[in-house]
Amino acid sequence: MSSRRRRGIVVGGAAVVVVAGVLGGKALADSSSQVASFRTAVVKRATVSQTEQRSGIIEPVAQGTVAFPISGNITNVAVQPGQAVTAGQTLASLDTSSLQAQLTAQQAQLAATQLTLNNALNGQSTSPNGGSSSSSGGSSASNAVHT
8 A cells, every 4th residue: 555545544534533523522512501490489488288198007116014013993094095204103093992991901900919919928818718827828928939
């Protein structure tokens, strides 16, 4: 090949590359110069009402078990389901009338037992025929109590 012909091929190839670059640059410039459309509005106060429906499972953040240290009937529930509560707040009350009656009966039994013990310690135990026993019997009762 002659140098003239070679030069023509190189110049022609360069011309093709330049034309392709110009056309590609123009196409790229046209696509990036498109103006994006925006929607604008004036800011103002208004009531917004929007309703959405969702389905799912609702679980509590924290959960605890409440129990009384004794059994009985609940007379008052001071809170509602789902209501927030604080530590130490009364949640419910028990009917303590039957418990109070049991306490009174047990206190009476304790007083009678203490009286019997005091009599035995002082040597004044009551015999089955209604009389008092001797002091020697009382000392054995005293020994039995202390051991």
